[in-house]
Amino acid sequence: MVEILEFNILDNSFFEGFENLTFEDKEESEVFLQLIKADKIEAVSTKILDYIFDSHNNHGLGNIPLKALFALLGIKDKVPRYSKTKEEISCFYGRKIKTNGRMDLIIEASPYLFLIENKIRHNLDNPLDTYRKWVEKNYDKNHGFTEKYYIVLGINKPKEDLKNFKFVSHHNLVSKIIECRGENSSTGSTHLTPFIEDYFRAMKNMNTELSEEESQILDFCMNNFEKLDQLQNFKEKIANVFEKNLIDIVQEIEVFNDSKVCMDIADNWKDLGVYSDSQFFFVKEWACVLQIHYQLERVGIYLTPYSKTHKKVLSRECFEKFLIYLKSLKIKFVEHDPINNEFYIEIAKFEPMRGNSKIIKKINELISIIQ
Template sequence: MKVVKRSIIKKVVSYMDSFENFLAVLHDFEALPTISESESIFDVAGYPHYENVFSNILAFYLNPNNEHALGNLLFSSLMNLAKSDDSSKGNFQVYREYSTNKGGRLDLLIETDNQLIGIENKIFHELRNDLYDYSSTIDELSVKKDLSPVKIVLSIKAHAVDNGFVGITYKNFIAEIRQRLGLYAGKSSQKWLLYLLDFMSSMENFTGKNMELDELDQFFIEHHKRVDDLLNARNKFMSKLYSKVSDLSGIIGEQKECKKWIYAKSCLVHDFVLSGHSIAFDLYISPTGWKFLVFDRKQKSQAYLSELLFEPPISEFEITCRDSRYILEEFSLATDLMVIKEKLLSWFSRVIDADNTKKSILTIC
């Protein structure tokens, strides 16, 4: 007997320890500052996942003659990192997907008065392109045009490059642009400046600038075991709630007038067709209790449902409407399932009776 008592006491103590640990974790979590990170338009559109789109944007901003009015901001920033001439007066041509000697595609080729700059743009892909092919194409073309060749691999992560290419990361490129931005912003097109800032913000999300661990990250690292335990305990609790929905469905049994089914484990649904109108009764369970709603499945049924709910004796009940759904009853989790069953069946009868009353009136008329 003493052994049994000790076992029970141990379980109670263990439960209380877990409960206190969960509360401590929640209190620590609530004490953390709220951190919000805004997405750029490129993040929303999914554009950062397409190398071609990035190259198109670069082609636009690298050309100092385009309508962004930022001059040679991006070009001079890139050339400074490549330790090359950043002058861009007179001739300036940008070519996309330039065909190489072996049939490859060089992402960007820029021709100025004195330089021929080839840029291979790498966002997520590994650098597997034939740099020798790209290099020889740039060299041959630069000899023909009497221009100095510049070869750049612009990428998210640093790559080992050869064949005369210079590796430049987006992190360094964006830092260089930001350092020079103040000299150009005042004369720029505000529209294109905002787009550029959004583009750089999106790039920084991929380069790792925003990958530093903040307080929330540190919290989950420090408390990962207790958080996992808490989530597991919550999942068990939710499973217990969902089982009540199944139990209640079995207690209610089949109803001739409607179709009964369970939605997403947490909602017991009864679909009625009354005078040609689709009316649904939903009973949801959540950690805060049960909520019993009625609503129309089709827009045309909304007015008819409202009329039914204003028929006596339904009109005597206090019914709240929220988002086109009428809240008929709410129950605590401790409410006996038989009580809930009787409440539901009573509401079904009231609405069906109201429908029959309306049909009788229409028949008389």
């Protein structure tokens, strides 16, 4: 018996809003740092920043990273040609251990000095005021540093009070470096350029700003989250209906005796469904398995042949022999690309929820023909 589901959770405003959305096929390919899960490790990021902000290193960027930082901070003065860096500086200020810390990065570009606290994954719980006091004490005017800037470099602006620190995002920093590099014809490439580019892409991928279309989708979801939750819950109800139908089908087919019906509640609606695999049954020199896959789009009937003796995956040559046998019986089929080296074919498809008797009849007829 087909269960009737009431689908009254959506109204016209929902459909109108949905129709106005534009969905982009936008996929950011992973870069090497992301593949090895190093893009979110602050120590890795700090070491790369330490390298590219030191103008004496052979990175081919010169003082372009410094130019980018000047632009983001709104510094209008001439950018110093040279800069050097210090990484992981121990900061001892006072006797209490809790007031001490370790500063991530200092950039010296006289008369400018930049203290950078690098944050990617962790919360901002560092003693920023202690860092500032340490810098004021150790880099006074006698050292030639009259302009000091304190920066928190992160993915998103922290909720915590930054006090005397300014926030700069990783995305904006690397984007500005790339922009400044494009305006400068004197930049060059070195053996490390591909790795630096990889870092830039990883940082941009991490917090790329939303496009106008993506912002509209976000607004739509925020305004309709209760209905979207109901739709998500509705998937399980549909899968339950499919399960009942498939159980009714396999109970009427001998080769599915004792076969389980499995749910496949996928992330997307198209792949939502249930399926059942038959027991092995023998056809000439092959052991075969039928699968019924009940989905929103279709009910697919699939046939997979194996070797008769050991029930192993067939070679391409043996599979071709099986196809020739099916053609000799005038059985129509659609060949699909192998999955995990297993060859299979689609021998029939039906519309879901259109009655089970046709599916049962088709499968029983097929088995009687090929055996």
